[in-house]
Amino acid sequence: MQEQWMKRWLIGVKQLQQHLEGKVIIFDCRFSLTDPGEGLSAYRQAHIPGAVHLDMEKDLSGPRGLHGGRHPLPDPEAFTNRMRVSGVTRDSLVIAYDDNRLAGAARLWWLLRYFGHSQVRILDGGIKAWLAAGLPVSTTIPKTAVPGDFLAIENAAMTATYPEIKQSDRDNASVLIDAREAPRYRGEEEPIDPVAGHIPGAINVPWQQFVDVDGNMLPTEQQRLVWQKLALSPSPVVYCGSGVTACVDLLSLAMIGVESAKLYPGSWSDWCSYPDSIIETSPHS
Secondary structure: OOHHHHHEEEEEEHHHHHHHOOOEEEOOOOOOOOOHHHHHHHHHHHHHOOOOOOOOOOOOOOOOOOOOOOOOOHHHOOOHHHHOOOOOOOOEEEEEOOOOOHHHHHHHHHHHHHOOOOOOOOOOOHHHHHHHHHOOOOOOOOOOOOOOOOOOOOOHHOOOOHHHHHHHHHOOOOOOOEOOOHHHOOOOOOOOOOOOOOOOOOOOOOHHHHHOOOEEEEHHHHHHHHHHHOOOOOOOOOOOOOOOHHHHHHHHHHHHOOOOOOOOHHHHHOOOEEEEEOOOOOOOO
16 A cells, blocks of 8 residues: 555656656756745756756746735646646646755645646655766756646635635634644744744644655655544645645645645635734644
8 A cells, every 4th residue: 555655646766767758747846935046046057857947936826915825826727828838738747856855846746636637746855866866967948848738627625715724713623734843833933924823723743754854755654653643534624834835744645545635725824914813822732
């Protein structure tokens, strides 16, 4: 069972190397929350041959508003166009990689599934694993591909909205998971958003514990041990600061067979944008 889930959502460097001459579409999802241009700069310096860069702010997120968080979900039409010009068809195998412990790659993995495309894998270990294997890199920007026929169709069942989160808190209807680092969850520090703390009732399950420092997902059974400590509802809801790193928790849940988990896209940055939102700082027992 462990190998089944690993193979379903992850791909190794040797496997990817074998796919390079095929119809696989590779996306470089490197990004930095503190430096929006860092990902593109790193891509231009060296990337996996044939890879196309996706910008976290422009391609993997929609325009910001008063509410909705720092990384709202992209508009379906805009996402459709971005995938099509990159050559993605309805049956393309898409590979995502990054250099940030899979956070950017997991965001694309989740978005593609949300928009109806399940043929997506994450490069385990990211570009670090590719380089460590001594495989070639490129500085060549791929020419415009033959347009694909990808079509983004939203699956609202994969998300939870602000009103739903508020109602769920009152009803205790589902388990709410905060994927941020423990100090941010406890409200001891907040380096990005204007308010510190967490959503009432949320349980802290930091995303970094599922990925080692080199960007490799831990064995499924180790991940399962973490989740087994919690009384998960059938459809737990996961959030982080802005809906990016929470996708690593969602990947981990999918790898242990919990594919009904939901993302709160706006996450903490949306929650704290409402003046009447209740803020907690003490851990949920």
